[in-house]
Amino acid sequence: MASTSAPPAKPKPQASKTWTPPDELIAFPPTNPYPSYEPILPPPAVGALPQLPFGARPQSSLPKALQSTHVLSTHIISAAWPRTPGELFDPAKHEPPAQETKDQRKARVNREFRTMQTKKRAAERRERDLPDRNEVLYNVMNRYRRKGPWVEDGLTLVVTHAVGFPKEIWEPTYARLIQQTEADAGVKVNEIWGFEATNHGDSALVNEGKLGFIYPWAEASRDLVNFLLYYLPANPAANAELPLHLERLPDTIAQTRRRFGFVGERTLVGVGHSAGMTSMMLSAIWEPKLYHSLVAIEPIIMHPNANNNAIFNSWVTGAIARRFRWPSWEEARAGLKKSFGYWDPEVLETYVQYALTEDKKVGGVMLKTPIIQEAMWFSERQNGVHAFEQLADLNPDIELRMIYSGRSPEA
DSSP states (O other): OOOOSOOOOOOOOOOOSSOOOOSSOOOOOOOOSOOOOOOOOOOOOOSSOOOOTTOOOOGGGSOHHHHTTEEEEEEEEEOSSSBOOOOBOOGGGGOOOSSOOHHHHHHHHHHHHHHHHHHHHHHHTTOSOOOOBOOOOEEEEEEEEESSOOOTTOEEEEEEOOTTOOGGGGHHHHHHHHHHHHHOTTOOEEEEEEOOOTTSHHHHHHTTTTOBSOOOHHHHHHHHHHHHHHTSOSSGGGOSSOOSBOOOOOHHHHHHHHHHTTTTTOEEEEEEETHHHHHHHHHHHHSTTSOSEEEEESOOOOOTTOOOHHHHHHHHHHHHHSOOEESSHHHHHHHHHHHHTTSOHHHHHHHHHHHEEEOTTTSSEEESSOHHHHHHHHHOOHHHHHHHHHGGGSOTTSEEEEEOOTTOTTO
């Protein structure tokens, strides 16, 4: 007869000895009531649709383990419309001088930082009316579809990136994941959708001249909801080949997904890193039926009184000050290796290949994501608090797994 006694208690994890709690906690601005956002509406017709900046990628550009089982295609969708009100981002106003001294750079970084913080706080506190943003923006997305037949209980992954990373940064991880799942008869990945924010990577190139200056992470949450309700193709087993521009689905399908999720259609797993996962968490809280499960990798979710000012400020100023132009691909690769040398070499090479583009203005290569847009994303703090405060509202049917780095005392 089996024993009915309780299993021995597991030893409690020891507290980190390398982290000292701060003496003083700095209060955040009140977050309740939460900001309200415009309902997602059909975007207006804008004439010619944008094309991919560099055309379709060859299948041979994928990691070998991935190209043997999955087919890559890239797609463009209209982002959530209308956008959050705010002033237009003018890159020319933030262009550093060609020959900038160390003191000039320090002064520029401090000036940009102060301006950014002032405008961000004013927007959060609604201190003044902001202009509507009625431009139609776009998300560029990669789809990795399984070559074989659609597996009935297979998974659809929707994956978000961290601040400053392109959607392709995950490809070495996809390759390892596919290797394991294809070898295991228990799990198969039917498709992966690599989501890219409107101000990052290829999306930033497509949206050049139309981006807003203020960019809360919740804007990416709205874009995720927009994609899942209106653009993730229905009847996926029959939709092996998809057009470059995905068609917007009827409201009847969107409302069915809102009420019942993807039951009978696909099993949707959300995977995200850092701020990308914060955006995804908010989308799951807003639309509780869409996700089957979530894998949260170092999501930025914070207690309202968490003293993270110094960390966030260093991220913001670091982004403003970072180098974004190089004379050649070789010099860019060498320079980035100094900063990201601890990365897996395959991931670093993926970053070099897909985070950079040829600089048509002065020659050489440059980052696709404008450094001021990267800094603005780092300056967002309230949405991380919103996600923390509303985490208890997450649908209990959604299985949630969180992964944090064991090397970080803050984790």
